[in-house]
Amino acid sequence: MMDTIDKTALEVEGLTKSYDSQPALSGVSFDVGPGRIVAVLGPSGSGKSTLLHLIAGLEQPDAGDIRWDGEDLHGVPAHERDFGLMFQEYALFPHLDVAGNVGFGLRMQGMLPAEQDIRIRQVLNLVDLAGYEPRQVDTLSGGERQRVALARSLAPRPRLLMLDEPLGALDRTLRERLLLELPRILNEVGQTALYVTHDQQEAFALADRVVLLNNGRVEQTGSPLEIYRTPHTPFVARFLGLTNLFPANVRQQGDELLVETPLGNFAALTELRGPVTVLLRPDRLQLGGSGSGQLRGTVVSRSFRGEMLLLRMRIDEIELQVALDSDDEVPPVGEQIRLTFDPATALQVLS
Amino acid sequence: MRHHFHTSLLLWVLPLAFLGSFFFYPLFRIFSLSFTRGQVGLLEPIVETLRSGQTMHVLGFTLAQALASTLLTLLLGLPGAYLFGRYEFRGKSALRALSGIPFVLPTVVVAAAFTALLGPRGWINAALMQFFKLGSPPISFVNTFAAILFAHVFYNTTIVLRMVGDFWSHLDPDLGAAARTLGATRWRAWVRVTLPLLAPAILAAALLVFIFDFTSFGVILLLGGPRFATLEVEIYYQTVSLFNLPTAAVLSLLQLACTLGLTILYTRLSNKLSRPITLRSAHLTQNRLRTWKVRLAAGLLILILLTVLVLPLAALGLRSFTRYGSAPRGEQVVQGWTLANYRQLAQDPQGSIFYVPPAFAIRNSLVYALATVLLSLLIGAPAAWALARDGHSRLARWLDPLLMLPLGTSAVTLGLGFIIALDRPPLDLRASPLLLPIAHTLVAFPFVVRSLVPALASIKPDLRQAAAMLGATPRQVLRFIDLPLVGRALLVSAVFAFTISIGEFGATALIARPEYPTVPIAIFRFLSRPGAINFGQAMALSTILMVVTAAGMLAIERLRLAEVGEF
Numbered sequence: 071m072m073d074t075i076d077k078t079a080l081e082v083e084g085l086t087k088s089y090d091s092q093p094a095l096s097g098v099s100f101d102v103g104p105g106r107i108v109a110v111l112g113p114s115g116s117g118k119s120t121l122l123h124l125i126a127g128l129e130q131p132d133a134g135d136i137r138w139d140g141e142d143l144h145g146v147p148a149h150e151r152d153f154g155l156m157f158q159e160y161a162l163f164p165h166l167d168v169a170g171n172v173g174f175g176l177r178m179q180g181m182l183p184a185e186q187d188i189r190i191r192q193v194l195n196l197v198d199l200a201g202y203e204p205r206q207v208d209t210l211s212g213g214e215r216q217r218v219a220l221a222r223s224l225a226p227r228p229r230l231l232m233l234d235e236p237l238g239a240l241d242r243t244l245r246e247r248l249l250l251e252l253p254r255i256l257n258e259v260g261q262t263a264l265y266v267t268h269d270q271q272e273a274f275a276l277a278d279r280v281v282l283l284n285n286g287r288v289e290q291t292g293s294p295l296e297i298y299r300t301p302h303t304p305f306v307a308r309f310l311g312l313t314n315l316f317p318a319n320v321r322q323q324g325d326e327l328l329v330e331t332p333l334g335n336f337a338a339l340t341e342l343r344g345p346v347t348v349l350l351r352p353d354r355l356q357l358g359g360s361g362s363g364q365l366r367g368t369v370v371s372r373s374f375r376g377e378m379l380l381l382r383m384r385i386d387e388i389e390l391q392v393a394l395d396s397d398d399e400v401p402p403v404g405e406q407i408r409l410t411f412d413p414a415t416a417l418q419v420l421s
Numbered sequence: 422m423r424h425h426f427h428t429s430l431l432l433w434v435l436p437l438a439f440l441g442s443f444f445f446y447p448l449f450r451i452f453s454l455s456f457t458r459g460q461v462g463l464l465e466p467i468v469e470t471l472r473s474g475q476t477m478h479v480l481g482f483t484l485a486q487a488l489a490s491t492l493l494t495l496l497l498g499l500p501g502a503y504l505f506g507r508y509e510f511r512g513k514s515a516l517r518a519l520s521g522i523p524f525v526l527p528t529v530v531v532a533a534a535f536t537a538l539l540g541p542r543g544w545i546n547a548a549l550m551q552f553f554k555l556g557s558p559p560i561s562f563v564n565t566f567a568a569i570l571f572a573h574v575f576y577n578t579t580i581v582l583r584m585v586g587d588f589w590s591h592l593d594p595d596l597g598a599a600a601r602t603l604g605a606t607r608w609r610a611w612v613r614v615t616l617p618l619l620a621p622a623i624l625a626a627a628l629l630v631f632i633f634d635f636t637s638f639g640v641i642l643l644l645g646g647p648r649f650a651t652l653e654v655e656i657y658y659q660t661v662s663l664f665n666l667p668t669a670a671v672l673s674l675l676q677l678a679c680t681l682g683l684t685i686l687y688t689r690l691s692n693k694l695s696r697p698i699t700l701r702s703a704h705l706t707q708n709r710l711r712t713w714k715v716r717l718a719a720g721l722l723i724l725i726l727l728t729v730l731v732l733p734l735a736a737l738g739l740r741s742f743t744r745y746g747s748a749p750r751g752e753q754v755v756q757g758w759t760l761a762n763y764r765q766l767a768q769d770p771q772g773s774i775f776y777v778p779p780a781f782a783i784r785n786s787l788v789y790a791l792a793t794v795l796l797s798l799l800i801g802a803p804a805a806w807a808l809a810r811d812g813h814s815r816l817a818r819w820l821d822p823l824l825m826l827p828l829g830t831s832a833v834t835l836g837l838g839f840i841i842a843l844d845r846p847p848l849d850l851r852a853s854p855l856l857l858p859i860a861h862t863l864v865a866f867p868f869v870v871r872s873l874v875p876a877l878a879s880i881k882p883d884l885r886q887a888a889a890m891l892g893a894t895p896r897q898v899l900r901f902i903d904l905p906l907v908g909r910a911l912l913v914s915a916v917f918a919f920t921i922s923i924g925e926f927g928a929t930a931l932i933a934r935p936e937y938p939t940v941p942i943a944i945f946r947f948l949s950r951p952g953a954i955n956f957g958q959a960m961a962l963s964t965i966l967m968v969v970t971a972a973g974m975l976a977i978e979r980l981r982l983a984e985v986g987e988f
Binding site (some may be wrong): 126128147148149150152153154155157159161163164165174175177178179222223226 | 879881883884886887888889890891892893894895897901902905906909
């Protein structure tokens with residue numbers, strides 16, 4: 071097992087690109103292992119699309135390297151990289167039918183028409199569009215177009231498949247369904263894939279690893295669980311919807327390390343010193359309980375979210391987000407409550 | 422950027438030189454002829470012409486017939502638009518396609534079709550004569566005011582059906598429902614909510630219909646006869662019959678001012694139309710014809726639409742295959758089916774030296790149409806390319822409406838401009854065989870540009886990138902992506918130019934040389950002469966022209982790529 075994990079297919083190192091002296095990417099590095107799905111996650115304008123275009127070879131980087139199996143791809147044009155790209159707006163060819171679109175890459179490879187037909191049928195089956203070959207693309211629904219675009223990029227068996235916000239233009243129900251189907255399809259063919267999105271739910275659901283991009287720089291890399299459990303920066307925490315962030319100060323007091331926060335002083339485990347930001351994890355707060363951290367405040371609002379209950383409570387001028395199990399006794403709005411937490415796990419010191 | 426700008430400028434050279442020489446220069450000559458005729462004052466001749474009773478009478482008639490025609494068109498079109506906009510029924514798309522055919526037909530074909538149905542030798546008169554054993558046709562339809570109105574309704578109903586119907590089909594029915602939940606009665610909900618939302622579409626359609634009726638030429642000339650003259654027809658008479666070019670020029674100016682005013686009004690209105698109100702996808706707003714009452718009403722309406730829009734065309738087609746002759750007691754009767762009308766197209770039955778056989782007219786029309794195709798693509802493609810490349814640049818925003826100007830100018834005015842301006846060096850083209858293709862290109866050019874621009878603009882960089890990602894080399898991208906897409910757009914434009922040229926009548930009537938008639942001119946001659954053979958040949962030629970133009974327009978609808986992602 072170990073060696074397959076250690077092997078890298080795609081290596082990106084120090085990638086830098088500017089447009090009109092506006093930096094779009096600065097020193098971006100990460101790898102993708104063979105057969106792995108890596109999600110590039112970030113808000114719009116963070117450089118995701120630029121990154122894809124550089125890896126695809128549609129644009130040239132100002133600095134940095136892109137390697138495949140150790141081979142430098144510098145100067146290799148897009149059509150010789152053997153990478154697939156599924157476009158955000160799908161970019162289906164309007165003058166070709168579904169078969170013509172899906173078979174385009176095969177035709178470029180010079181595959182025999184009879185073999186093309188077999189492969190087209192195969193990938194259309196894979197995306198649940200069996201029998202769609204003669205349809206014109208303008209007669210397809212949004213979800214069907216999306217799947218044709220996926221089939222088209224899968225058909226030539228690219229070494230790497232890149233997907234640019236592939237679910238962006240779809241309605242919610244369709245997204246949910248494709249979110250389940252997509253990893254099945256990709257895993258079925260063992261496809262190495264790079265998935266670009268601004269939606270953390272999508273990235274976490276699909277990817278083995280996540281590269282979080284902010285303002286053209288890599289903010290954090292890790293498995294979805296790692297990133298969710300230990301966000302490294304306030305940006306990452308906020309991006310994940312964790313909003314209990316406070317300015318704090320880390321100070322040595324005797325042989326103990328103390329964080330001073332607006333909510334009080336707590337013992338902490340960190341290498342950082344001086345001014346920091348702390349995150350109080352909403353899922354590590356308990357009603358009542360016996361943790362050493364203690365908070366008292368008033369319930370401002372509550373909302374039921376299925377398996378959990380989201381509470382907002384106010385302590386002086388500060389509003390806190392609290393996630394409770396839905397089988398907990400729920401205090402009504404306006405009630406004074408007491409929360410406890412274990413500082414070692416609930417309080418995270420961020421840079 | 423600088424380099425880019427220069428390329429754009431280069432692309433504009435040919436289109437602008439063409440428009441300058443053959444549109445703006447002739448217009449300028451019309452202007453100067455109007456102003457410099459009198460020795461007394463600059464404006465005197467204009468004032469004189471405008472104040473004459475004849476001009477006022479012509480202008481009054483032009484407005485009156487346009488207004489009456491527009492109201493009648495709305496009367497038929499609005500119920501039809503409601504049916505098309507709100508209901509889904511079998512055969513809807515076929516009915517929609519069928520209703521569009523009249524709009525694209527050359528005026529001579531329409532005149533011939535009405536003659537075939539209601540003329541002295543038409544089906545209805547023939548049937549009545551046969552049934553009641555009459556010696557002369559009981560209905561006189563040709564050369565009446567009613568004929569003009571009927572033909573205009575026939576022509577323009579599809580504008581109302583499509584413009585209002587399409588808008589209606591995207592109008593959220595929940596808006597009306599919302600008004601009713603707020604306490605409005607069904608009628609008040611309609612008057613207070615639906616009608617105001619629909620009003621801009623109705624007004625825009627009505628105005629467009631009015632513009633077409635106002636500038637109507639062939640219909641009035643062929644179906645109205647000498648008693649009726651619109652501005653357009655008067656310009657023709659002044660030019661061709663009386664050779665009074667200065668008066669024709671002043672009338673042209675008047676016509677130009679009117680159409681310009683109307684067009685500006687229309688542009689304002691249609692801009693209003695595109696205001697962002699919540700539009701729904703059409704399939705969400707359509708009902709089925711559920712109750713028998715609704716079905717009956719819809720059936721009746723469809724029957725009326727078919728009668729008005731399709732019957733004349735069917736009458737024309739059938740009439741061209743009938744033998745028609747005198748029965749023993751002198752009445753004209755249908756005597757059976759024949760191909761004689763078509764066979765006679767190649768013969769010269771009169772044996773007169775002035776006679777030009779129809780086959781020769783067909784050949785002329787084909788040659789002119791092909792020349793028009795080449796010329797309009799040569800002129801239109803660079804302009805379309807420049808517009809597609811940088812349609813938002815300041816240059817393009819200025820030039821774009823300029824290209825559309827010939828569209829707002831009547832064909833007769835274009836013809837008159839040619840007669841006045843192109844008769845002396847450096848542009849002495851009176852005898853040139855290129856004169857007609859140039860005139861037709863002016864008419865076709867805006868259509869060519871309008872169908873090329875969106876196609877060229879649709880070749881977005883991501884299509885090329887997608888092809889490259891699928892392994893296409895730059896050469897393959899050109900061959901499999903760019904060329905097929907551009908090729909298709911070029912083909913659509915070519916068919917447009919061909920169809921327009923082959924049916925053009927207004928400008929052709931003024932400038933075609935008598936010894937080189939086109940098909941519409943030949944039909945016009947046959948229709949204006951007595952005799953069964955002439956009539957039969959007019960029917961046969963018109964049927965051919967009808968089939969060619971309808972086929973051309975159907976080809977355009979099929980070849981056009983539907984916009985991917987609309988609603």
